[in-house]
Each structure stands twice: as structure tokens, then as C-alpha cells.
Amino acid sequence: MGMREEIQAEMAEAFDDPDGLADAVKPVEGVRKIPGEYDPDLGGETPETTVTYMGRGVLGSYLSKEIDGSLIQTTDKKLLALQNELFVSEGGAPTAMLASPVIGDTINGLRVMNVSADPADATWTAQLRK
Template sequence: MGMREEIQAELAEAFSDPDGLADAVKPVAGSRTIKGGYDPAIGGTAPATTIRYTGRGMFGSYLAKEIDGSRIQTEDVKLLVLQNELFEGQAVAVTDVPVAPKIGDQVSGYRVLNVSEDPAQATWTIQLRK
């Protein structure tokens, strides 16, 4: 087991532990709309497609020293999610496709402004704004 898998396993355990982070962990639901482009097979523009993904994470706020008033504002929300728990679809199954959140997605009623990952590629930190 590599470092990434170890971190993800430990965080998943902490996310589920009633004596750990379980009370702070919330369900996360995201969506991304992909505009349809020209499709010669149908002789016109293809309809837009919506990708939906779910997982769980911890919503938090930014520290006062991180808030600059423009890039990060006081009402912005910081979301930490495990990369191996963010899947396309409504339920986790063996065939589910992992999803990487992108700027412009809608997540739990917020708009995604920024997405970063930790050096071990185990978690996403997502900046959200209403």
C-alpha cells in the first residue's frame, strides 16, 4: 500500500469514526453541465450533458489571514473531500467513475471557484462561493 492509499484509508476511517470526524462529515453532491457542440451525425448541435457526482466531505471556513477580499472572500467555504470517494452517479459501486471537481461546477448549492489537491493526491480542497 502506497502513501496515497494509506492516507485515504486513514482519512476514510476518521470520516466514519463517531469519536473522530463523523459529526463534521456531510454528503457532497456536485454537477457539471457540458454544452453540446456541433454533431455531424445529427446535423446540428448536440444537447447539453450534465455529469452528477457524489461523495462526502468536511465544509469549513478560511482563516482570517487567508482572506484577501478579492480572491478569497469572507463568505467563501472550504470543502475537503477524499479523492477516492468522489464518484459519478448517486451510489458507490465497483464500476463507478472517479470524478475530479472543476472550476464552474455546482457543489451542494455553491459554485466551485478553485480546486487543489494535496501532494499525495489523496484529497481535494475546493473553494466554494454562493
């Protein structure tokens, strides 16, 4: 088992542990709107496709020393999610295809402002804003 799988297994265990993070873990639903191609048959409209992904994660706040009022605001939230637990959703059911959040997505009603991965590519950290 590589470092990535080890970290993900330990984090998943902590997410499930009632004495660990289980009470802080919340369902996560992300939505990405992808603009379509110009379609003259639709009167020149560009229909968009909506991709939905789901998983679970821990939502928290930023430390006061991280808040600069510009890039990170006091109302911003920080989401920590396991990369191997975010799946594209079709009809409300997860598929086998993994998803990665991107800037501009909406997660649990909040807009994704920034996304980063840890060095082992085991977790996503997303900055969310109203």
C-alpha cells in the same frame, strides 16, 4: 500500501469515527454542465450534458488571515474530500468511475472557484462560493 492509500484509509477512518470528524462529514453532490455541439436539427441549439458526482467531505470556513476580499471572500467555504470517494452518479447511484471537481462545477449549491490536490493525490480541496 502506498502513501496515497495510507492517507485515504486514515482519512476515511477519521470521517467515520464518532470521536473524530463523523459529525462534520456531510454528503457532497457535484454537478457539471458540459456544453454540447452545435446541432442544426435542434434549431441551432447546443444541448448540454449534465454530469453528477457524489461523495462525502468536510465543509469549513477560511481562516481570517486567508481571506483577502478578492480571491477568497468571507462567505467562501472550503471543502475537503477524499479523491477515492467522489464517484460519478447515474440515476442517483454511484458508478465505478471516479470524479474530480473542476472550476465552474456546482457542489451542494455552491460554485467551485478553485480546486487543488494534496501532494500525495489523496484529497481534493475546493473553494466554494455562493
